[in-house]
Amino acid sequence: MSSVNAQGLRLIRGGRPIVDGIDFAAGATGTVAVIGPNGAGKSTFLKILAGLEPDHAGTVTIGGRDLQSLTGRERAAALGYVPQNFVPHWDITPRMLVEMGAERLPGFGPDAVGKALADGELTDLADRRWSGLSGGERARGLMAAVEVTDPPVLIADEPGASLDIRHRIDLVRSFAERGKTRLVIVALHEIELATTWFDRVVVIDKGRVAADMAAGDLVETDVLARVFQVAFETVSVDGITVARPASGRPV
Numbered sequence: 160m161s162s163v164n165a166q167g168l169r170l171i172r173g174g175r176p177i178v179d180g181i182d183f184a185a186g187a188t189g190t191v192a193v194i195g196p197n198g199a200g201k202s203t204f205l206k207i208l209a210g211l212e213p214d215h216a217g218t219v220t221i222g223g224r225d226l227q228s229l230t231g232r233e234r235a236a237a238l239g240y241v242p243q244n245f246v247p248h249w250d251i252t253p254r255m256l257v258e259m260g261a262e263r264l265p266g267f268g269p270d271a272v273g274k275a276l277a278d279g280e281l282t283d284l285a286d287r288r289w290s291g292l293s294g295g296e297r298a299r300g301l302m303a304a305v306e307v308t309d310p311p312v313l314i315a316d317e318p319g320a321s322l323d324i325r326h327r328i329d330l331v332r333s334f335a336e337r338g339k340t341r342l343v344i345v346a347l348h349e350i351e352l353a354t355t356w357f358d359r360v361v362v363i364d365k366g367r368v369a370a371d372m373a374a375g376d377l378v379e380t381d382v383l384a385r386v387f388q389v390a391f392e393t394v395s396v397d398g399i400t401v402a403r404p405a406s407g408r409p410v
């Protein structure tokens with residue numbers, strides 16, 4: 160189990176700050192949704208947390224250890240990262256990808272690979288080439304390759320973007336379950352899913368944190384309308400108040 164602590168994150172690209180002073184701290188368990196408009200800096204923020212943008216300013220610690228000081232193997236044990244875009248360099252199969260995930264860490268055998276493939280409903284597709292898979296099947300393969308390592312910290316960048324509604328709900332449900340014992344940080348665009356299934360929502364706008372609060376508190380504020388420039392309404396679902404766009408009306 161690992162807490163995450165990030166202080167003073169800043170990253171310049173193309174001569175401008177695309178992450179512009181983000182502080183973020185999370186305990187060893189829970190679910191955090193990262194939302195914000197296109198280009199707000201969500202992916203860049205998650206890449207910094209995953210150790211993939213080493214030229215950023217500021218510090219990131221995982222389990223109290225500076226991320227930059229970890230070896231590749233230690234980092235692989237500390238966190239799992241699901242990128243927004245993944246293009247394999249050769250025509251890999253889901254089984255090969257999951258095996259590569261499992262091989263990164265000791266103690267994982269064929270049983271774990273088979274279970275991860277089954278959990279992703281990929282058993283029948285396990286040996287099909289990547290080029291022959293649909294977008295959603297690829298997304299499930301990618302998730303399976305990270306989940307097989309059962310990382311203490313799971314960071315995922317729009318992992319449900321190409322999934323149909325059932326698989327998307329299955330995915331957020333699995334994040335909610337995982338968040339009981341692990342830390343899960345997910346960027347996504349579906350405000351309704353973010354406010355329904357995640358404990359906490361971080362809203363990023365123009366490289367900064369516009370709000371960072373419990374989902375139930377966020378829906379009572381005007382932050383969503385201000386940041387997204389769309390009117391939102393709240394509805395009560397199973398005793399949880401969630402936000403959804405009010406028929407796409409602009410603010």
Ligand SMILES: Nc1ncnc2c1ncn2[C@@H]1O[C@H](COP(=O)(O)OP(=O)(O)OP(=O)(O)O)[C@@H](O)[C@H]1O
Nearest residue numbers: 172173177195196197198199200201202203204243
């Ligand atoms: N290498 C780069 N050079 C210049 N600008 C960049 C570079 N990488 C990212 N950016 C810009 O930084 C901003 C933040 O990008 P990022 O991918 O983090 O946004 P995002 O919030 O994840 O967006 P989306 O919702 O569209 O996925 C964007 O305006 C993007 O064009």
